[in-house]
Amino acid sequence: MLRPEQMSKVSVAGSKRVMSDAIETMHQLNLVHITDYDGSWDGFEPGDSLEGADETSSKLVTVRALANSLDLDGDEVNTDAAVDLTNADEQLEEIRTQVNDLDDRQDNLEDRRREIDEQLDQMELFADLGLDLDLLWGYDSLDVVVGEGDGEAIAESLEAAEHIAAFDVFTGDESNSVAVFGYSEDDADDDLDDALVGVPFTAYEVPEVDGDPQSNVADLQEERKQVEAELEKIDNELESIKINSGNFLLALEEELTIEAQKTEAPLRFATTDHSFIVEGWIPTEKVEALRQTFDSKVGDQLEVSEIKRAKYTDASGHSEEEVHEEEAATDGGQPIADEDDSEPEVMADGGKSDGDLVTVEDDPPVVQQNSKLVNPFEILTRAVNQPKYSEFDPTITLFLTFPLFFGFMIGDVGYGLLYVFIGYAVYRKFDSKALSDFGAVVVWLGLLTTLFGFLYGEILGLHFIEQMGMEPVLKKGIDSTAWAITWLLVSVVAGWLHLNLGYIFNFVEEWTIHGAKPAVVEVGSWLLMLNGLWVFIFSDLFSGAKPGFLVGSEALFATGPLGFGFEGFPAIAGIVGLALFALGIVIIITGPWYEVVEFLVPLAHTLSYTRLAAVLLAKAGMALAVNLLYFGAYRDSEGFHFMHTYEPGYTPKHGEVVFGGLANMGSTFPLGPFQLGLEGAILGLPVYLIGHAVVLAIGGTAAIQAVRLEYFEFFEKFYEGGGKKYEPFGHERTHTSD
Structure with a gap:
């Protein structure tokens, strides 16, 4: 999951007599990401289009122009209907004539309508x-x-x-x-x-x-009505053509697109008068299948070679493993000569056939390897950029942390189920992969929000667990300082761990690509500073100058709501932490010394995660405000209570009414265990629904805060992006069959 699918560079070489067969086979396989030849080899030039390329391109332009005129959309026509393309030229000409005539009439009528308006x-x-x-x-x-x-x-x-x-x-x-x-x-x-x-x-x-x-x-107004009627008639005729011929045009466009790809493919090849070579990238596990297919389709008239097997150990993607036939290179990536170290074969036309040499150096394309469960989160990774072949793919970490952050901040069963419903509706409704992936991501956000909602015991801001006479596992802390500060500490610890993961990814990348010294100097220094600083902060060293909730016998991690007995690291650990922090600064000075001005980044970026607790409290406060407005509340010695059961004039024995609530206005009536005001309950309902809809929408901005932590704090440590998308030569048919 962290690494893309391994890619190999292959070459297909042979006589021009079989070039058409090679193109046809390669297109059907839909596996080879072709590397465009750049003219760098002596004796080889980019090839010429195959016969019929101009005619195919001309027809394709015509079909696309007609589709544009008809505003043709594949969702609006019956794509399952059978299409006969045997007399495609005659059908196309007939449709073109009809549409052009209607377009000309439409243009003239629209011109006349503008004249009339003037x-x-x-x-x-x-x-x-x-x-x-x-x-x-x-x-x-x-x-x-x-x-x-x-x-x-x-x-x-x-x-x-x-x-x-x-x-x-x-x-x-x-x-x-x-x-x-x-x-x-x-x-x-x-x-x-x-x-x-x-x-x-x-x-x-x-x-x-x-x-x-x-x-x-x-008279002009009457003429304008006639023009409008004629335009409407033309629109109806165009719509009729669209319905009757739309499937044909889509099928023909697809067929011509495929034909154009094939006929123009030689423009990407290296050719001589009598031979050709095409190179491209293919998943390593598919190389043997490629060989076998070419052998069965074309025979021994082609030479298919695996010339590189890309490693993950070079930032530019050029440190690859050279292979000769099926044997991997062991010489650091240089071309392997034949056993007799003979010179490359010279063809009859003077060109050199170096089947195991690379004509064009380029980076391998990227095929992300994520499970179906994780795959939708690739949309978030690609929003930054396509991963490089040499980089770790952060999609799995997004899957594990992004919904977790979001669910922690919102934490409500009602809102969570609404997010699940919205996300599922988007996932099912749209055919676009981007939109369906977005819907799937929202579903995951909703599921984690629902899970935390049960832990907090909240549904639309109401503490349903407490109404059932039980204590929730967790509390948001809007009415408890201890819980609120605990969540701030939890957010800091989450940031500490998250940033460590990012630095570790970068350390591994630097070690495998550039070696131990750059990894230690450029990344290890920041790991020392990050962990040294926060070990010191959570230690007993100088405990008198630190907040009591952080370390000591009253530390919240010791005796607070989530207390597990942690009173802080011993003072010696704090001394070691300061020493590691100082050592990290010294190491940076020996390398990219100018980065030392950012020595407080481990502190600032970790504290940035406190926004998790801030959004948690802010969202809880908004939901509280909506419920307070509708239900009203009173406060007594035990705390804050919504007034689900209330009669006008009621005064708590040991407290005071904060607000009577819209639902408690007017004549009362029983609703299960509640006693509500009839008029207020009905009139206040729109306020209640709109209020929670606003909270739901604003709560969605928690995703922005979570994404910000992923992109700016986490990704910054190890991820750059800029990889090349894998686009194999071929076409996925949707309107035609092979």
């Missing part, structure tokens, strides 16, 4: 002026402009214009529409426009039509 806007402005349209155009010596503006400002500007002999301004009743008529003595066409310069005014083109603007508005 004309309606202007025509409504003309109608507001109360003038017939034929009065606004067609004059020989009279200038007319119509638009929107300030009628008074326009009149003042025309009055001041010397070249305007006469004018009249008409304004609309309900808008700022304006019609300006003007006559100039010199009969210039632009005199009226010049007079309006500097005045806020937007001119519109006047249509050369007759009649009442209102009638034109009615």
Whole structure:
């Protein structure tokens, strides 16, 4: 689980006469993650596409364009129906013609609808002026402009214009529409426009039509309805094509995609005039199956070799184990020569056939190895980045700690079951792997929340265990300082252990990749500082200066709610802890000395885990507020109590009412063991439900706090990411069969 699946690099070489057969076999296997040839070998060039590649690509573009025009979605068509692709070209051309014709009609109608909308806007402005349209155009010596503006400002500007002999301004009743008529003595066409310069005014083109603007508005509105009807008809026709031909298009797209992959595959190969070599990565356990399949499909005309078996001991992925045929290399990763140490075979066309040499150095892709139970949590790992081949995969640690942190913080049976229901609904409803994995993660969060809810004895913030006359195993501490501080200490210890795990992962990685010295200097120093510091903090050394709840006879880990007799490490352990902390600083100075400025990281990052207890108390407080608002409460010498049984005017014998509660208002009625106010119980119910819905939603932010601890405190210690996803050459058919 911590390591990805081991990968081997294989090469397939042979004559170009069998290249098509090799491509077909490789595609059907869907196993080889091809390494693209970069042209680095003398005598070898990237290959050319196979015959028919251009035609296939052209058809694929057409099919995808049609699918886009139809807004085609595999979920909306009957993908189980049989599809006949024998006359695919004729069917495709028929569909293309129909869809293109409908698209052209649709575009023309949409253009006309936009024109109508623009004309309606202007025509409504003309109608507001109360003038017939034929009065606004067609004059020989009279200038007319119509638009929107300030009628008074326009009149003042025309009055001041010397070249305007006469004018009249008409304004609309309900808008700022304006019609300006003007006559100039010199009969210039632009005199009226010049007079309006500097005045806020937007001119519109006047249509050369007759009649009442209102009638034109009615005509345009009627035409718009007709256009809308035609557009709706076209939409229905497109939907019909989508339903009838959607499955065919999806099947054809898949078939063409596969064909395009095959015909364009040689672009990724190293080729000469007569031969080819293709390299790629494959799970090591599948190498023999690859050989056998090529032997049975193509025969001995191909040379299939395992040329590298990737190790987990190099940060760049280039420290791999070279293999020759089935024997592993033992020389540190250099190519193994034949027993006679002969020169590489020279082909007829001059190219060298080094079947056991690597043409392109690249990192192996990553196939994460997690069980079905853990697999959904890979979505959280990949949210940071794909693991590198040389890194530990932290998914299993996320599975073990993330739901635990979340459940500890929320800890409520009611909320937990709601999270389970929400997560399961997402898991079942969506086909997307990302969404279904997210749903599965939420289910796990809900399960741990429910488990802690039973331990805390809470359901929607109510202490149901106490109502049954029993004591819960744990308490959240909202009404107990001892419990609250205990959870702070537990959070610190959890952080201490969690960070140790992260540093140990990093230590192992550094040791296996770079050796003992870098591991000790760059990681071991931080392990010494982390553990030395916290051993000192939990020791009796200088106990008088430390809080009493931490060490000593009154320490909460000794006599508190979870007390197990731990009064602190002895003073000598504290001295050793300080010495280890100082030693860690000295070791850092001998290596990456600049990191010494972060010597308080072991303290700060561990204290960051106290957010677990903080969210625990905050969420409990929010649920308490909602229940207090609805049920009311009183406090007596024994503590705080919700008033499930209450009558108006009731006063506790040895306490006081904190708040009467919405449910206790109005005339009372019995509900099982409860005595509730009829009106208040009903009217307050929406407040109760909405309040808990808000708490449920805000409680979900606990996931953010838990993820933050995983990503920023834990991952930072050992995880970088940046690996390459395993993408084998092939295609998983969903709409066609082979």
